[in-house]
Amino acid sequence: MGKGIWVFAEQEDGKVRKVTFEILSNIRKIADAKGEQLAAVCLGKDIAALADKFAPYGADKAYMVSHDLLGQYTTDGYAKALADLIVKEQPSMVFFGATVMGKDLAPKVAARVNAGLAADCVDIKLDGDKVVVRRPMYSGKVYAEVIFQNTEISMASFRPNVLVATAPDAGRTAEVVNVAPELAAGDIRVKVLEVVKTAAGKVDLTEAERIVSGGRGMKGPENYVLIEELAGLIGATVGASRAAVDAGWRPLSDQVGQTGKVVSPNLYIACGISGAIQHYAGMGTSKMIVAINKDSEAPIFSKCDYGVIDDLFKVLPALTAEVKKLMAE
Amino acid sequence: MNSIVCMKQVPDTEAQIRVKSDGTDVVLDGVKFIISPYDEFGIEEALRLKEKMGAGKVTLVCLGPARCVESIRTGLAMGADDAYHLDDAAFEGSDPQATAKALAAQIKKIGDYDVIFCGKQAIDDDQSQVGVALAENLGIPHVSLVIKVEVAADKKSAKVNRQIVGGEEIIEVPLPAVLTAPKGLNEPRYASLPGIMKAKKKPLTPVKAADIGIDAAAAGAAGAKTKGINFTLPPARTAAKIIQGESAEEKAAKLAKALREEAKAI
Numbered sequence: 001m002g003k004g005i006w007v008f009a010e011q012e013d014g015k016v017r018k019v020t021f022e023i024l025s026n027i028r029k030i031a032d033a034k035g036e037q038l039a040a041v042c043l044g045k046d047i048a049a050l051a052d053k054f055a056p057y058g059a060d061k062a063y064m065v066s067h068d069l070l071g072q073y074t075t076d077g078y079a080k081a082l083a084d085l086i087v088k089e090q091p092s093m094v095f096f097g098a099t100v101m102g103k104d105l106a107p108k109v110a111a112r113v114n115a116g117l118a119a120d121c122v123d124i125k126l127d128g129d130k131v132v133v134r135r136p137m138y139s140g141k142v143y144a145e146v147i148f149q150n151t152e153i154s155m156a157s158f159r160p161n162v163l164v165a166t167a168p169d170a171g172r173t174a175e176v177v178n179v180a181p182e183l184a185a186g187d188i189r190v191k192v193l194e195v196v197k198t199a200a201g202k203v204d205l206t207e208a209e210r211i212v213s214g215g216r217g218m219k220g221p222e223n224y225v226l227i228e229e230l231a232g233l234i235g236a237t238v239g240a241s242r243a244a245v246d247a248g249w250r251p252l253s254d255q256v257g258q259t260g261k262v263v264s265p266n267l268y269i270a271c272g273i274s275g276a277i278q279h280y281a282g283m284g285t286s287k288m289i290v291a292i293n294k295d296s297e298a299p300i301f302s303k304c305d306y307g308v309i310d311d312l313f314k315v316l317p318a319l320t321a322e323v324k325k326l327m328a329e
Numbered sequence: 330m331n332s333i334v335c336m337k338q339v340p341d342t343e344a345q346i347r348v349k350s351d352g353t354d355v356v357l358d359g360v361k362f363i364i365s366p367y368d369e370f371g372i373e374e375a376l377r378l379k380e381k382m383g384a385g386k387v388t389l390v391c392l393g394p395a396r397c398v399e400s401i402r403t404g405l406a407m408g409a410d411d412a413y414h415l416d417d418a419a420f421e422g423s424d425p426q427a428t429a430k431a432l433a434a435q436i437k438k439i440g441d442y443d444v445i446f447c448g449k450q451a452i453d454d455d456q457s458q459v460g461v462a463l464a465e466n467l468g469i470p471h472v473s474l475v476i477k478v479e480v481a482a483d484k485k486s487a488k489v490n491r492q493i494v495g496g497e498e499i500i501e502v503p504l505p506a507v508l509t510a511p512k513g514l515n516e517p518r519y520a521s522l523p524g525i526m527k528a529k530k531k532p533l534t535p536v537k538a539a540d541i542g543i544d545a546a547a548a549g550a551a552g553a554k555t556k557g558i559n560f561t562l563p564p565a566r567t568a569a570k571i572i573q574g575e576s577a578e579e580k581a582a583k584l585a586k587a588l589r590e591e592a593k594a595i
Contacts, residue, residue: 116424258452323588
């Protein structure tokens, strides 16, 4: 039996992030091929109820790392608890979601335990007995296959919403190992003074399955009600291009693109967005792209799956009405 | 108020990146280079802090080949005071963890600093690792995705706003610390003509691996723990289906139907 392959099981407020299940589902085959145990490693305060969430997606083991000081995420607290466990158990691989937390935690842990880390990967496979991950570079203009070398522990983080989670298998069970990490208040150097949630309850763009996005063609903030209506109807999150954000029509947190958020939904509807390279960098891995723009020369029409060359102020309301009809059937 | 800003030279956002036919590397011939945009936010914030506190220095640290000098001079033209350029064949092929170690070695040599700014990621490698790993190597705290910085008068701590999913955290962090910058921290200034002229005379010190105690065998490609072995262009999307119709309403109806029946997307 090998040393173990781990997936950092990210949770927030007692809910496991979807990306955890996506990664577990796809690492199962790697664990099988290498004859290694696959473990979920979950950090937090009151997380006992999550212990049985990981087996259905392929985990053989669930490390439940629980401590009062892990109730609020801090890099210091989480990095110490995770790195100490890694040093103790010596897994051969540790995987993370490339989320805000994953991108904050993984590089620190990698530096601490001297591991190689490939971030924001979109695929993983075995080439013989070598693990190969695939990741976008240059804002998605180039893809690289990456291997690990000179390292005892290999780490990678995966972009949410790209790997596909398997259907949960309720028949699988996992060994639960409760871990009491050694943590003292002095280990955590920052003080979280306040947490301000501005979009409570909304699905974050980076995890959204559907997005309806508006750009310069929307002509003003008041017109986003058209986008919000369609989005509400199909359960989509609202996004925006840089032009709309820079114009002050939409908040920065809505921005999709090279200097905004990178999204990977099943459906991305771009309204009044020209589709410049920098915007495409943020949504190019969407499974399906629909473009609505009255400019037939807009670059987005060579980058979409369906295009409507027409006035979005006519198309959007008509589309919303049609979708409403279809959904009522 | 002494700030250090780590900056990287990267291809312009508009640049077309090609790959070698055998896939072993990317091809950057003829590409225009710039300071990585997220690093620019760091330079700007450091300059504002210096202006606000009325004193201090902004030092740039850049790891990269000879061509980086041009971008370093741009940073100096924005207003930074001096720069260190880590330029050594030994650094070629560094992965982010190795880069962070080299930057840490240089920064330890600089010694006196209150805060270090890094972009949240470089727009070529997109790894988002160096800033975080740098803090770990220096044994100082970091806060990533910082969109607001208020340094205490005694410079012993800073109150920062950090972007999180669906909101912000307000964090007090002891200094010195590494802060990584996303878009939204500030609007970087353009280098002025007088700034460009002054920049030519500002100290730009080249640094070799041996100068900072980095063992060539553990640096660059030799020490890298990850390696890109096959570089490809993304698969082309199949040609778009442009929905035809007499009116916007007709096209909308066809689109809705296609999304429902063909694509099963709604």
